[in-house]
Amino acid sequence: MACENPYLQIDRLMVGDIYTAREVMDNLIVLCDELGSRFAGTPEERKAAEFIAETFKRYGLNDVRLEPYTYAGWSRGAATLEVVEPMPKSLPCISLPYCPAAEVTAELVSVGYGSPAEFEKLGDQMHGRVVMANSASPHHLGRWVHRKEKFERAVLGGASAFIFVSESPGVGPETGSLQNDKPAPIPGISVCYEDGLFLKRLIERNGRVVLRLRTTDVNEPRTSWNVVADLPGSEHPEQMVILGCHYDGHDISQGAVDPASGMVVVMEAARVLAAHARDALKRTVRFIGFGTEEIGLIGSYRYVDAHEDELDNVRFVLNLDAAGGGSRKGLMLHHCSEVEEFFKQAAKEMAAEMPLGHKMHPYSDHYPFFVKGVPCASMGDPDSPPKGRGFGHTAYDTLDKVELAKLREASAVAARVALRVANADDFPARRRQAEEVEQIIATDPDLEGVRVARELAQRRGV
């Protein structure tokens, strides 16, 4: 049924502009083909932050700035993995971010998919062993078990090293950090699907398999930057809606879908809002390129600390991490059901396919805002079942995987949503109290990883 759209004129200008310009893809080419991984600590990371800031300036945004912060840096060193028993053999492998320099020789045990039940079953057998987990999650669990949760359960079980096995054939090893913003207590490496299956067959045939792994990574403090820019509102400039995405990728990859496809969507939304909605905005739209997300959501954690005094005025945060990828462009609301009706109405008046649902994981830049009680959501398909990363976090997350049509669709939704949230006089979201947030963290099945991380931190006295 038709529905009156109070923003029809601005919508037509913004959406028309998005669909008749290639700017969004041109920006993606710079981030991926010119600047590569933009991994934390590389010169390309800094160049990416500068490129995003310069582009925001060119689009006419205000107060464009790089906000620096220090963090626990990590640089990849060479890693080797050898089978010692039952026969000598070398297998290619890579260290995972925050792996320490170490040498471990120990017997191998497999924990399958690394679900809580599988870890429990393995029990004492983990002690002093190399624990190997597949990156997939068992279907019946109904949630995605993140690498960090598997690694931390292995550490809690007394493992001496961790091997992460890709769930997808033909994509090589899958990377991802072992810890957030701190060196890992034991080494962790990744091997490809095929070598993981080889090791599993060795265990099945021989029982005892002994491995030697050597890592040479460097853990040392560094500086990174959040890129922040504003389109100020005319009536209540202190109140704001935030569109954000991280710009750092993993060093083995272009990080084209994750995150660059989302970063260029933030930039494209900034471009068309500045060009066509600047004078109409009642409240501020803030655009953020978060730094160092891939190694622990560090940029967004630093941002919410540095901007603590503004958080009461943040109506809503839309995390666009990887938003220009293949999924539908809906909103996954993170425990803020009070805004569902508002966005249902918005989707109707936008005549857009924008499925709404409730879903959250703690592994991207919305999470530090959630912890502070700030209403937030991520762009994506709320109806898609839990699934693995495919080529994500591998060497194959390259520019060719991203479609211009998807970038446009995501940009149009992001810009139109930001306009509506900025201008609604009675936007129904409310900031959560700390106790309410704690209650959710204690009970939401999708936040199991947070609880495991806390258990480990407690055990290690940090």
Ligand SMILES: [Zn+2]
């Ligand atoms: Zn990401």
